[in-house]
Amino acid sequence: MEIVQPQESPRLLSLDVFRGITIAAMIIVNTPGNQEAYTQLRHAEWSGCTLTDLVFPFFLFISGVSLVFSLSKRLERGRTNGLAAQILRRTAIIFGLGLFLNAIPNYHPSTIRILGVLQRIAICYGVTSILFIKTSLKTQIGIAAAALLGYWLAMTYIPVPGFGAGVLTKEGSLASFIDRALLGAHTYRQGVYDPEGILSTVPSLATALLGVFTGFWLRSGRDDKSKIYGMLAAGAVLVAAGRLWGIWFPINKALWTSSYVLYTAGLALWVFALCYRLIEVKGIKGWGRPFEIFGMNAIAAYVAPILLVKFLVLYKLDVPGGEPIQLRIWLCDRIFGAWLSPLNASAAFAFSYALLWLAPFWLLYRKKIFIKI
Numbered sequence: 001m002e003i004v005q006p007q008e009s010p011r012l013l014s015l016d017v018f019r020g021i022t023i024a025a026m027i028i029v030n031t032p033g034n035q036e037a038y039t040q041l042r043h044a045e046w047s048g049c050t051l052t053d054l055v056f057p058f059f060l061f062i063s064g065v066s067l068v069f070s071l072s073k074r075l076e077r078g079r080t081n082g083l084a085a086q087i088l089r090r091t092a093i094i095f096g097l098g099l100f101l102n103a104i105p106n107y108h109p110s111t112i113r114i115l116g117v118l119q120r121i122a123i124c125y126g127v128t129s130i131l132f133i134k135t136s137l138k139t140q141i142g143i144a145a146a147a148l149l150g151y152w153l154a155m156t157y158i159p160v161p162g163f164g165a166g167v168l169t170k171e172g173s174l175a176s177f178i179d180r181a182l183l184g185a186h187t188y189r190q191g192v193y194d195p196e197g198i199l200s201t202v203p204s205l206a207t208a209l210l211g212v213f214t215g216f217w218l219r220s221g222r223d224d225k226s227k228i229y230g231m232l233a234a235g236a237v238l239v240a241a242g243r244l245w246g247i248w249f250p251i252n253k254a255l256w257t258s259s260y261v262l263y264t265a266g267l268a269l270w271v272f273a274l275c276y277r278l279i280e281v282k283g284i285k286g287w288g289r290p291f292e293i294f295g296m297n298a299i300a301a302y303v304a305p306i307l308l309v310k311f312l313v314l315y316k317l318d319v320p321g322g323e324p325i326q327l328r329i330w331l332c333d334r335i336f337g338a339w340l341s342p343l344n345a346s347a348a349f350a351f352s353y354a355l356l357w358l359a360p361f362w363l364l365y366r367k368k369i370f371i372k373i
Helices: 012-030 050-078 083-102 117-133 136-155 175-184 203-220 226-243 258-281 287-297 297-316 325-335 344-366
Strands: none
Touching: 012 226, 012 258, 012 287, 012 297, 050 117, 050 203, 050 258, 083 117, 083 136, 083 297, 117 136, 117 203, 136 175, 136 203, 136 258, 175 344, 203 226, 226 258, 226 287, 258 287, 287 297, 287 344, 297 325, 325 344
């Protein structure tokens, strides 16, 4: 592989738009109006991959691309004093925000969930950032490959007491066993595994590193056409490799299997290549403005909708002659239930909820208020 020295690049609007698309999708899939949801708007039952299962790896991929641009500028200007401390500080804050969200409503020290989505994002950001500033591209590629291959070998060949080796069920996988042994009741909903567990964090680092490699590619001296074709070709290879590997190591978001890493990173490259071509090359930007608004205030756009939906779920209204009903379901029934089926009412509520949040973030965008960590 030819390595071209990176050149100074401006902020990528296409990356902000891609981030905003991912946040909008996150809000939609996290906020069904009732207990119904279209297949693509909920996670795969176990193995498999739906639109919902793309949201989290897209976040990690984007974080990898972003850190290349943000950290490269500081390294090129020689502003490295305190850089590692700044990375660790940002990692701790994001991790802490994840713990804060997990503490609502389960704040008890004996059962609070320790890991989660933001916690994994924090760990992957922190580790990949340190790798980026301390190691070479060749070393980073080796670490990504070792993470994927090592995780596959461990999950396939290390026996689990009572189940044996290579069992990839919720109860029997090595990752689930480690989560139960080390996290105890601090797993997701005090279950038998954690979808953002300890061992499965290892291959998720490869997801972020694939974003880092994309950042290197974008900051190279190649022309835009070569960059786009390169991303499309790499995406095709990763998707095909992920599907092929999935024959032996099924694509599974909860276990964050190595095949899932390759498959979702390939799809992320395709989506990003499309955004890059439309915005950076063709100059067609208007369609992406709503997503740019979300993408420029990513942390706030992630945390605020989750806080409100927790309230909508936890606050219950008394119903004469019946069980108390979640405020979320009550609103969905009143606004959409009278003229839509339960399935369509649920989807309409989710999309409306995302549009609702566009208004306050549009105001922040207009006033150039961007909440950074």
